[in-house]
Amino acid sequence: MKVLMVSWEYPPVVVGGLGRHVHHLAEALADLGVDVTVLTRQPSGTDASTHPTTDTVVNGVRVIAVAEDPPEFDFGVDMMAWTLAMGHGFIRAGLRLLGQGWTPDVVHAHDWLVAHPSVALAEVFNVPLVATLHATEAGRHSGWVAGHVNRQVHSVEAWLARDADSLITCSASMSDEVTQLFGPDLAPITVIHNGIDVDAWSFAARAERTGPAELLFAGRLEYEKGVQDLLAAMPVIRRTHPGTTLTVAGEGTQITWLKELALTHGVAAAVDFAGRRDHHDLVALMHRCDAIVLPSRYEPFGIVALEAAATGIPLVTSTVGGLGEAVTDGETGRSFAPFDPAGLAEAVCDVLDHPQVAAVRARRAVERLTEEFTWRVVAQRTAAVYRAARIRPSAPRPRPEIPLRPMPDRDPNVNA
Numbered sequence: 001m002k003v004l005m006v007s008w009e010y011p012p013v014v015v016g017g018l019g020r021h022v023h024h025l026a027e028a029l030a031d032l033g034v035d036v037t038v039l040t041r042q043p044s045g046t047d048a049s050t051h052p053t054t055d056t057v058v059n060g061v062r063v064i065a066v067a068e069d070p071p072e073f074d075f076g077v078d079m080m081a082w083t084l085a086m087g088h089g090f091i092r093a094g095l096r097l098l099g100q101g102w103t104p105d106v107v108h109a110h111d112w113l114v115a116h117p118s119v120a121l122a123e124v125f126n127v128p129l130v131a132t133l134h135a136t137e138a139g140r141h142s143g144w145v146a147g148h149v150n151r152q153v154h155s156v157e158a159w160l161a162r163d164a165d166s167l168i169t170c171s172a173s174m175s176d177e178v179t180q181l182f183g184p185d186l187a188p189i190t191v192i193h194n195g196i197d198v199d200a201w202s203f204a205a206r207a208e209r210t211g212p213a214e215l216l217f218a219g220r221l222e223y224e225k226g227v228q229d230l231l232a233a234m235p236v237i238r239r240t241h242p243g244t245t246l247t248v249a250g251e252g253t254q255i256t257w258l259k260e261l262a263l264t265h266g267v268a269a270a271v272d273f274a275g276r277r278d279h280h281d282l283v284a285l286m287h288r289c290d291a292i293v294l295p296s297r298y299e300p301f302g303i304v305a306l307e308a309a310a311t312g313i314p315l316v317t318s319t320v321g322g323l324g325e326a327v328t329d330g331e332t333g334r335s336f337a338p339f340d341p342a343g344l345a346e347a348v349c350d351v352l353d354h355p356q357v358a359a360v361r362a363r364r365a366v367e368r369l370t371e372e373f374t375w376r377v378v379a380q381r382t383a384a385v386y387r388a389a390r391i392r393p394s395a396p397r398p399r400p401e402i403p404l405r406p407m408p409d410r411d412p413n414v415n416a
Contacts, residue, residue, distance in 0.1 A: 003104055032379055048071070053093055084116065111133065198366075201311050226294075233345040247271075249276070286311040
């Protein structure tokens, strides 16, 4: 089987979790004997006139990376123009495969940014189009897609979802979200959880705590990650567990707002906004802290929960989206409802009050990882989707409805 995988990020270009996902999936598929070619881009700022397309084989995966052409567009300012220019470069590189006599059996698109080249190349090669929707614009903004660019992104997502011959989501909740937003006449949706390289996240048993508790958040500092709820819960946690501190590892657009919230809640001195940490530092933080708290208000899956579980740190997560599927309350971690600082504080205090019980749950979480979330399992399930995919008959694609539900509990000073 031959697969053309299309992704706007792939190492060394990694923006977020999508790039890591595609990387591990591609190499795991190659290990299964699948002929994988990844069509991706070179780092921003590389001009096609001076940086020709590269074509290399890395760990059994053929990686074709195109430079920006033209280079004048800036993603942060001209997102749609930048995306279309990138897609044009992808199409040109994909068409060259025809001249080399290489034709895929399936095209696999990862998210809306590669919708245009993926749809075009699937039509040219006359093969099924499989699309993985890692998140949605509506979900990222709790239904608030009134902005012009937000509506454009939502429309492209709808087009990709409705044009695909088979769909993959990383959680059952994400499957429901896609059906609600873009259904009902979609291709079959298969839920395949994200995977994790357990060996890259070394396990360490919790040492008995002798001083104040240390909590950790790791992830992007965006509204949907719910760090504001964790900051609101910190005064309650510190009243029952004096001296408790919080390390916030990550960066994002909401950093200024979150620092202001820490001041508002009177916990600024107890919160360390540590910025983005490399892998080694993040593992060290997970080994040191008493619990990781992931209070997301929207989370298609939550790969950080798996990475943290592999290190042995007790998990305290919201029940939203994929987190509710990755963590079983009372068995592999503690959970609380999203948007609920009081429930968050109660779950954290339970972990701090009963460290031995929390350690038992942490070990159960690691055992579950090795059974359900290995990349080999993810690759096997994905290959099964490839084999089953068939080109669907052409049908009218109605314009998508634009969800305009206001974001709940929205701070008007925070950008969408």
